[in-house]
Amino acid sequence: MSEEVPVLVLSGITKTFGNVIANNAVTLEVRRGEIVGLLGENGAGKTTLMNVLFGLYRADEGTILVEGKQIHVTSTADAISLGIGMVQQHSHAVERHTVLDNLLLGLPGSNGLLDKTSALQRLKEIGDAYGLRLDPARPVHTLAVGERQRLDIIRALFRRARVLILDEPTSVLTPQEVEGLFSALRALKADGVGIIFISHKLNEVRAITDRVVVMRRGEVVAGVDNDDTVTNLSLATMMCGHEPERVVRVPHQIGDPRLVARGIELDSHGSQSPLPINLTIHSGEILGIAGVSGNGQVALAEAIAGVKLPRHGSVSIDGVSIDNPSPAVMQKAGLAFIPEDRIGAGFVGPMALKDNMVLSRFSDAPFSRKGWINWKNILDFANMQIAEYDIRPPDPRMPVGLMSGGNQQKAIVARELAFEPRVLIIAQPTRGLDVSAIAFVHRSLMRLRDSGCAIMLISDDLDEIFQLSDRVAVMYENSVVWETPIETATVSTVGLAMNGSLPTQDAAA
């Protein structure tokens, strides 16, 4: 790296909200053809910084230089025209329009007309150069998650982005798709595009980036070249300021079958009608459910929890078959369900934390008697849980919707564990959480397992599945296509199964 002008320089960016300093004199540099990993816990200021760069917030102080020239970004349109592209976790494309129409959207036309011919030409060039191919005629709603992300990247390149920001780009991809994304990123890098890669997944950050910048409490605390000395542990330590706790699975005595699901048939997904699902989870066992999101994990969880009954199938807990399953009946039978959509399905956002802590139990003693609510007992219970799980802010009257994702998850875990479930179904338990909150949730799950609970852990995060599960089942197109003890599974075999290709005995070995 010589005297070359960096493609992007953020210098001395300060952004405050009231008396909260979200970014404090942050300086970040991206050179041509460099991939910079941006790491930090939730609330460290990564998103604020990127929103300043992308024109969603205006910085209080600091300057932004693109290829040496100072720019003033006042809107996302500015940012785009200045060569800054952003690929967010969830695509914001127009569902009913085709790929091509979405690409033309917002492009300056010639004399007010859209130039489809040259757009098609450019799409082909991008496909050839970076391996990013999409059929221009396909409507966006038919695209898979990975393809939508490809569309977002192509859209940024259409606008000649010199800097590409990717915010948690791999959370929706299979391991194989991640490889595809990485090879596209390498091709872009070779072409001189500067890339900012934001992720919680340290393995991926180490695999793809040239340099890693770590933020903590609004400041850049470290910037290191990604070489052999960088490890997951060293990165995590930089992120939280101390050595993080990593929960390690200790093999555990597995007991009798607790949850037995037989012949569960979910609605068909695509052309194939799904196979009936048979699952058994034993006392003291964690069954990990892996799969690309949208392959029936939610439907399976809701079927077992009685929220949305499957076409066929039966469930029994501790040998007692459940005749008319409903959420209330399943709860009575000892099942707890922590859905992926915490705020949408697990909580009532505008309601106080204390009321949410008894959402499914306020009709029972001691929270009410003969229809009369005992608010004092509810408040006492909430305060106890707040203290035990260190939920913040420690205000039982706080509307849950205003709490951070990590504290919402703590609260919902606290709530469900308080009633000592015999079976727990938990979906995406650590999505969007930072390192300390993840350790907390993992520790809670391990403790619950040790106490004999049968746990079904649904996660997109393969690391998490491998870290906690005793067995793993892989879902593809609403069927369980493969199930194996964790000792005989590898990331690559599970990844293959996630794509619907069954691992052979050789691959599994």
Place this chain on the structure above:
Amino acid sequence: MRLVARTRKTSRVREAMLPVAAVLASLVICGLLILIAGANPISAFGIMVSAAFGGKFALTETLARSAPLILAGLAALVALRTRFWNIGGEGQILAGAMASAWIGALPNLPAPLLIPCMIVGAALAGAALAALPATLKLKLGVDEVVSTLMLNFIVMYVMMALLSGPWKDPLTGWTDSPDILPAAEFPTFWRGTRLHLGVLIAFGAVVVIGVMLSRTTFGLSMKIVGENPKAAKHAGLNVARVTLFAALVSGALAGLAGAGEVGGTQFQVIASISSGYGYAGIVVAMLARLSPAGVIPAALFLAALTTGADEMSRQTSVPFFIADAMQGISLIAVLVAMTLSRYEIKFDSFERASRS
């Protein structure tokens, strides 16, 4: 200038001030309307205030007029809390009025039973009318905004048919129902005023509904279903049963308003027995910000508007319909205030003004 979503709890004082601010804003706007109509707004409002609150007669008249508004407001409130959009209060009031007028004129019912039967009958009639759209919604997914609204017209025309058919006075030809029996007339509890049993029922209903919503598992279930039906389902609540229950309570409350008008004020069904109380009830509930205690001042405000506007139009050049305009303007002002309360106004020239 732009709006930024508020991320902190709003204080209780702020919450309570919102409707007050909205009413003040609507007074200012209506003052302009009065000015356009050629009167002095200050003196016009002065006439309204003294007509609504000045003296025993004015005060008790305003209280009596607030009774159906309180009940209709509670009816709207209970339904809205559960997100059951009951726009059918008007029809439910008419159903209650017809039921109580019919029972109140039954000659062979024992006299002491007349009033209790009228009250229960009116509540049942209102509840039955609300049960229909609620069942359609829960079983078939029929939108209740449309079905409750349309039922208002059906019930109104059924009533008109009764008034100009079987109930028509054969001698005078007036389209009024037969008078209820003297024993069916609601007693007044203050001689010389119109403060009748129905007013007592309305204020009692505020207490009952207030306690139900804040102290019972029913009330909490209704709140959970209203705020987040998906979470309610996950929590094992029977969303359909809670919604149906709320609809029945809502209809019964509206039906009671009809009984009060028949038993305490008109002693028969006349074509204008409700004159829009059902719709005004929605305004009351919104002005009260869905709090049962807030229903009383909100209903008194609207009742004072009508009594006051009556007198004002007699003394000045301002037409009576200014009351309707004020009612509408105050509703819009409250809705705007409620929306604004969820946001902060941010002026970009003050970069560090507020937390976003």
